[in-house]
Amino acid sequence: MNDRPRQVDRREFVREAVRSAGVIGVTGLAGFLIGRRGHADSTVWQIDPAKCIACGNCATHCVLDISAVKCVHVFAMCGYCQLCTGYFPPEPISLDSGAENQLCPTGAIRRMFVEEPYYEYTIDEELCIACGKCVKGCNAFGNGSLQLQVRHDRCVHCNECSIAVACPSQAFVRVPATSPYLLKHR
Amino acid sequence: MGMMRLARVLILAIFLAAGSAALGAERFPPPDFTEHKLPVTTVPPARAEWLNWLDVAFLAGALALASYLALGRRSRKGLFLLSIVSLAWLGFWRKGCVCPIGSIQNVTLALFDPSYTLPFTVVVFFTLPLLFAFFFGRTFCAAVCPLGAAQELVAIRPVRVARWLEHALGILPLVYLGIAVLFAGMGTAFLICQYDPFVALFRLSPSKMTIVGLCFLVIGLFVGRPYCRYLCPYGSLLGLASRVSKWHVRIPPEDCIKCRLCEDVCPYGAIREPTVPQPAAKRAQARRRLALMLALLPLLVISGILVGSRLATPLSYLHPKIRLAERVRLEETGQAVEPVDMTNAFRNTGRPVQEIYREALQLRERFGVAGGWLGGWIGLVLGVKLVHLSVRRRRSEYQPDTANCVSCGRCFWYCPSEQVRLGLIETLPVPTAPHQLHQPAASGTTPAVGSAAQDSSAIRA
Numbered sequence: 001m002n003d004r005p006r007q008v009d010r011r012e013f014v015r016e017a018v019r020s021a022g023v024i025g026v027t028g029l030a031g032f033l034i035g036r037r038g039h040a041d042s043t044v045w046q047i048d049p050a051k052c053i054a055c056g057n058c059a060t061h062c063v064l065d066i067s068a069v070k071c072v073h074v075f076a077m078c079g080y081c082q083l084c085t086g087y088f089p090p091e092p093i094s095l096d097s098g099a100e101n102q103l104c105p106t107g108a109i110r111r112m113f114v115e116e117p118y119y120e121y122t123i124d125e126e127l128c129i130a131c132g133k134c135v136k137g138c139n140a141f142g143n144g145s146l147q148l149q150v151r152h153d154r155c156v157h158c159n160e161c162s163i164a165v166a167c168p169s170q171a172f173v174r175v176p177a178t179s180p181y182l183l184k185h186r
Numbered sequence: 187m188g189m190m191r192l193a194r195v196l197i198l199a200i201f202l203a204a205g206s207a208a209l210g211a212e213r214f215p216p217p218d219f220t221e222h223k224l225p226v227t228t229v230p231p232a233r234a235e236w237l238n239w240l241d242v243a244f245l246a247g248a249l250a251l252a253s254y255l256a257l258g259r260r261s262r263k264g265l266f267l268l269s270i271v272s273l274a275w276l277g278f279w280r281k282g283c284v285c286p287i288g289s290i291q292n293v294t295l296a297l298f299d300p301s302y303t304l305p306f307t308v309v310v311f312f313t314l315p316l317l318f319a320f321f322f323g324r325t326f327c328a329a330v331c332p333l334g335a336a337q338e339l340v341a342i343r344p345v346r347v348a349r350w351l352e353h354a355l356g357i358l359p360l361v362y363l364g365i366a367v368l369f370a371g372m373g374t375a376f377l378i379c380q381y382d383p384f385v386a387l388f389r390l391s392p393s394k395m396t397i398v399g400l401c402f403l404v405i406g407l408f409v410g411r412p413y414c415r416y417l418c419p420y421g422s423l424l425g426l427a428s429r430v431s432k433w434h435v436r437i438p439p440e441d442c443i444k445c446r447l448c449e450d451v452c453p454y455g456a457i458r459e460p461t462v463p464q465p466a467a468k469r470a471q472a473r474r475r476l477a478l479m480l481a482l483l484p485l486l487v488i489s490g491i492l493v494g495s496r497l498a499t500p501l502s503y504l505h506p507k508i509r510l511a512e513r514v515r516l517e518e519t520g521q522a523v524e525p526v527d528m529t530n531a532f533r534n535t536g537r538p539v540q541e542i543y544r545e546a547l548q549l550r551e552r553f554g555v556a557g558g559w560l561g562g563w564i565g566l567v568l569g570v571k572l573v574h575l576s577v578r579r580r581r582s583e584y585q586p587d588t589a590n591c592v593s594c595g596r597c598f599w600y601c602p603s604e605q606v607r608l609g610l611i612e613t614l615p616v617p618t619a620p621h622q623l624h625q626p627a628a629s630g631t632t633p634a635v636g637s638a639a640q641d642s643s644a645i646r647a
Binding site: 015016018019022023026027029030033034036042043044051053055057063064065072073074075076077078079080081114115118120122141142143144151152153155156157158159160162165168169170174177180181183186 | 391506
C-alpha cells in the first residue's frame with residue numbers, strides 16, 4: 001500500500017508533462033501560422049470572369065436560398081444595343097419588354113430607352129438568381145459587359161464555398177478582402 | 187419586320203465572326219453619350235475587419251465565462267443561458283461560419299499549402315478552445331459551441347447508451363478527423379463543412395443537409411448530443427486535451443458519498459463509477475490482456491498502412507482534377523460522347539490533354555501516400571482504444587470521464603453534496619452502512635430524475 005501515493009504522483013507528472021507539451025505545441029502552431037501569414041490580407045471568394053462559363057451552377061449550388069452570386073453590369077463596356085442578346089432570346093417576337101421576349105427567367109433586367117438607337121440595361125439584384133443566361137448571351141454575341149460576381153453584402157463567406165465545389169471551370173478564386181471584385185474592363 | 191430580318195442576319199454574322207471566343211469582345215463600340223450619365227457598377231464591400239475581431243472577443247469572453255460558470259460558480263442555469271446566447275451569435279447571426287470545428291481544415295490546408303492565406307481569426311478560433319481545454323476541460327462544448335448548444339437544448343429524454351456501443355462509436359470522431367484532414371490537406375474538399383448537419387438550420391435555407399440536421403435533432407431528443415459524441419472531430423481533439431486538463435469540473439463540490447444519483451442523470455454517459463478491488467486472478471488475466479493488446483497495436487497500424495495505401499484510386503475520385511482527367515479520358519477514347527461543362531471549360535483553356543493526365547497521375551500517387559497515413563492513423567486509433575480499455579484505473583468516487591464530459595453541469599443539482607453547498611439541506615445524509623446508498627447498476631431501472639427528486643424531498647422533510 002506504500003507505493004500508492006507515489007503512483008498518483010507519477011500519473012500527475014505524466015499528465016502535467018503532456019499538458020505542457022500540448023500547450024506549447026498549440027501556441028507554437030498558432031505562432032507559426034500567424035507568423036507565416038505575414039501581412040497578407042484576409043481573402044474572400046470571387047468569380048474570375050475569364051474562367052466563368054455561365055453554366056448556371058451559381059443559381060442552384062449556393063447555400064443561400066437565393067444565390068449570393070448576381071449578374072453585374074459593367075456599364076462602360078456595354079454597347080447599349082437595341083437588340084441586346086443578353087436581354088432577348090435568340091429569336092424574339094418583337095423588341096419590347098414583353099415577358100415572352102425576355103431571356104431572364106425572373107425579369108430582373110430593366111430595359112430603358114436612352115436615345116436613338118441606344119437602350120440601357122440595369123440589373124435588379126433582388127430578382128436576379130444568377131442563372132447566367134444573360135451573361136452567356138452577352139458573351140456570345142455582345143460586348144460581354146454582363147458578368148457574374150459574388151455579392152459580398154449577401155455572401156456568408158463559407159469556408160468551403162459550395163458553388164466553388166460545383167464549378168466546372170474552377171472559376172471561383174480567393175481574392176483579397178480589400179478589393180473583393182473582379183470586374184471586367186475595356 | 188425588315189428590322190427583325192436585319193437583326194437575324196446581324197446575329198448570324200456575329201456568331202460566325204465570334205467563333206469559339208466565349209468571353210465576348212468589343213463588338214459594338216460603347217456610345218459616347220453627351221446627356222446621359224453612365225450608371226456606376228456597385229461594389230458592396232466585404233464584411234468589415236472589426237466585426238471579425240468582435241467574433242474573436244466574443245469567443246474569448248464566452249470561453250472564460252463558461253469556464254467560470256462550470257468550475258467556479260457551478261451554475262447549470264448560467265451555462266444554459268450562455269449556450270442560448272452562443273447559439274444566437276455564432277449560430278444564427280454568424281450563420282455557423284467561423285467555427286472551430288471547420289477551422290481544423292483551414293489549419294491543415296495552410297500547413298500543406300503555403301500559398302493558402304489563413305485569416306487571423308481562424309487561427310484564434312482553432313487554438314483558443316484547445317488552450318482552454320488544456321486548463322478547464324471541454325468548456326467550449328458546454329456553452330460556446332453553437333452545434334453543441336442546439337443539441338443541448340433538445341436533449342430532453344436521453345437514454346443511456348450501452349457502454350460497449352459508446353466505446354465503439356467513440357472511435358468515429360477520430361476516424362472522421364483523419365479523413366477530414368486528408369481531404370483538406372490534399373486540397374480536395376472541406377468535408378466537415380460540407381457535411382455539417384446544423385449549418386443549414388442556422389442559415390434557415392433548406393438543403394439536403396437540413397434533413398440530416400433535423401434527424402440529428404430528433405435523435406438528440408433520446409441520445410444526448412449525437413453529433414458531439416459520435417462525429418465531431420474537434421470534440422475529439424478537445425477530449426484529448428481535456429484528458430490532461432489542469433482543472434476539470436468535479437461532480438461533488440466536496441466529498442462524494444457514492445450515491446450514484448449523478449451517474450443516472452448524465453445524458454452523455456460521461457460519468458465513471460468508483461472501482462472495486464479486483465481479485466488477484468482477475469488482475470493477472472487483465473495483465474495478459476493488456477500485453478496482448480500492446481502486441482496487437484503495431485500490427486493494427488501496419489495493416490492500416492497497407493490497406494490505406496491501396497485506396498489511392500477510390501480516395502482520389504473526390505478531387506475535381508482527377509474527375510476532370512477521368513472525364514477527358516472517357517471523351518478522348520470515345521466512351522463518352524457528350525462533352526460536359528467541365529470538359530468544355532477545360533478545352534477552352536487550350537491546354538494539352540497529356541498535361542492534365544500527368545497532373546492527375548501525380549495527384550493519385552500523393553493520394554496513395556496520404557491513404558497510407560490515414561490507414562495508419564485509423565489502426566493507431568483502434569489499437570490505442572483497445573489498450574485503453576485494457577488498462578485498469580482506480581477511482582475512489584464518481585468522476586466525470588474527462589475526455590467525454592462536456593462540462594454541461596447537469597449533474598450538479600443532483601449531488602446531495604451540492605445541495606449542502608447551496609444550503610438547501612443542512613447535513614449530508616450519510617447512512618450508517620455506506621452500501622445502502624450504493625446500489626448495483628443492474629437494479630437501476632427507476633427513472634433517475636424521479637428518484638433524485640424523491641430523495642431530496644425526503645431529505646427536506
